Amino acid sequence: MSDTRRHVPRTDAVLAHPQIAHAMCVLGRATVKATVAAVQEQARAGRVAPDEVVSVVLASLPERATTLSPVVNATGVLVHTNLGRAPLSRAARDAIDVATGSTDVEFDLATGARARRGRGALAALAEAVPDAEAVHVVNNNAAALLLTAMALAGDADILLSRGEFVEIGDGFRIPELLGASGARIREVGTTNRTTLEDYRRALGERTAFILKVHPSNFVVRGFTASVSVAELATLGVPVVVDIGSGLLRPHPLLPNEPDAASTLRAGATLVTASGDKLLGGPQCGLLLGSADVVERLRRHPVARALRVDKLTLAALEATLRGPAPPVTVALETKEDELRVRAERLAKTLADEGIDAEVVRCHSAIGGGGAPDVELPSWGIGVPAAWARELRTGSPPVVGRVRRGRCVLDLRTVAPDDDARLLAAVRAVHHRRKGERTWTS
Ligand SMILES: *Cc1c(COP(=O)(O)O)cnc(C)c1O
Numbered sequence: 001m002s003d004t005r006r007h008v009p010r011t012d013a014v015l016a017h018p019q020i021a022h023a024m025c026v027l028g029r030a031t032v033k034a035t036v037a038a039v040q041e042q043a044r045a046g047r048v049a050p051d052e053v054v055s056v057v058l059a060s061l062p063e064r065a066t067t068l069s070p071v072v073n074a075t076g077v078l079v080h081t082n083l084g085r086a087p088l089s090r091a092a093r094d095a096i097d098v099a100t101g102s103t104d105v106e107f108d109l110a111t112g113a114r115a116r117r118g119r120g121a122l123a124a125l126a127e128a129v130p131d132a133e134a135v136h137v138v139n140n141n142a143a144a145l146l147l148t149a150m151a152l153a154g155d156a157d158i159l160l161s162r163g164e165f166v167e168i169g170d171g172f173r174i175p176e177l178l179g180a181s182g183a184r185i186r187e188v189g190t191t192n193r194t195t196l197e198d199y200r201r202a203l204g205e206r207t208a209f210i211l212k213v214h215p216s217n218f219v220v221r222g223f224t225a226s227v228s229v230a231e232l233a234t235l236g237v238p239v240v241v242d243i244g245s246g247l248l249r250p251h252p253l254l255p256n257e258p259d260a261a262s263t264l265r266a267g268a269t270l271v272t273a274s275g276d277k278l279l280g281g282p283q284c285g286l287l288l289g290s291a292d293v294v295e296r297l298r299r300h301p302v303a304r305a306l307r308v309d310k311l312t313l314a315a316l317e318a319t320l321r322g323p324a325p326p327v328t329v330a331l332e333t334k335e336d337e338l339r340v341r342a343e344r345l346a347k348t349l350a351d352e353g354i355d356a357e358v359v360r361c362h363s364a365i366g367g368g369g370a371p372d373v374e375l376p377s378w379g380i381g382v383p384a385a386w387a388r389e390l391r392t393g394s395p396p397v398v399g400r401v402r403r404g405r406c407v408l409d410l411r412t413v414a415p416d417d418d419a420r421l422l423a424a425v426r427a428v429h430h431r432r433k434g435e436r437t438w439t440s
Pocket of ligand 1: 140141166168213214216217243244245273274275284367368369
């Protein structure tokens with residue numbers, strides 16, 4: 001055995017090092033042991049000095065027990081599905097923290113008896129939409145639609161306009177989702193035009209309900225016609241409306257986006273929506289509507305398979321009761337405010353000799369919502385070639401490449417993250433500069 005090999009510290013000695021013992025509490029024994037074994041192997045091969053094993057292990061350990069990274073979303077897409085949709089508010093994060101341990105999610109502390117699960121979140125939702133007689137929450141909007149089809153239609157007919165045969169993303173299509181419940185989808189009208197008369201002709205003994213799906217991720221222009229909820233409500237069958245984005249009340253910046261309150265007031269029996277789009281909360285599916293229909297959904301056996309966990313309930317309640325969540329803040333931030341921030345950041349970088357400038361850009365709602373809305377915004381432009389390094393840096397920063405520049409749109413970056421954004425851009429600049437010096 002060579003001298004080096006003999007001096008490689010033993011596993012128990014490395015694991016006993018205070019910082020490594022601490023890492024085991026954070027990351028788990030198996031992860032840390034595997035890293036220690038890998039570094040010992042390198043030491044035996046002579047690539048790591050025996051007295052550096054501990055420091056190399058510490059440098060090689062992951063930061064946390066999840067492989068998910070917190071990302072700075074500089075894409076300008078407010079609800080970015082690939083980046084986890086709505087970022088939660090501070091209040092919602094704190095609420096999740098409270099709920100992580102044992103909590104009274106289904107327990108009445110005063111009486112010691114079982115209590116209605118998630119009553120705080122449900123009460124907050126009911127208060128936010130007084131037009132709903134009753135509310136229920138499931139895992140996501142897709143689950144809300146599936147539960148509705150199973151509980152209200154069984155194998156009967158759901159009437160759906162051909163103009164509302166929507167693919168929501170990743171190959172998932174609403175008619176197929178509904179079909180998987182066993183219900184039959186009866187197609188009404190045509191792609192561009194569906195009239196009240198079309199619905200009336202399609203009505204029959206087998207009709208369970210009419211479904212109206214908000215075509216949230218595309219717009220149809222030209223020779224078009226569709227039927228309003230108010231008109232559908234005159235046909236004498238339940239009208240279920242999937243509004244998509246979870247706007248609870250009308251919003252002046254989103255004039256074409258349907259909201260739960262107006263839809264119910266127009267006569268919808270039931271409204272379904274996502275919790276993690278424009279509502280700005282955790283992933284969940286909202287069901288709002290008439291008391292007897294919501295009770296049928298709640299009592300259906302499948303409801304149990306679609307129920308949300310305590311963390312979701314905590315975050316939803318805090319989103320509804322707490323301060324405006326980041327999605328709302330981003331939506332409502334004034335263009336001038338963004339310009340001032342962009343100018344300040346770009347000047348800081350330019351003064352340091354970094355290739356960055358202020359750019360005008362447009363933000364989008366995203367998450368398959370409000371496809372016709374463009375929000376004027378401001379950001380900083382850096383070389384397009386930096387996009388990959390920004391994404392793989394720490395923290396990762398995701399921008400958008402446009403006309404040879406990587407644009408970092410400030411509308412979706414919390415002002416608290418400006419310093420991290422600057423640091424990320426600086427790091428790429430210095431790494432590249434360092435490499436150039438090295439190779440020249
Ligand atoms: C996003 C969306 C869905 C899917 O919602 P999830 O919460 O992701 O399941 C369904 N319908 C419409 C109209 C949507 O916009």
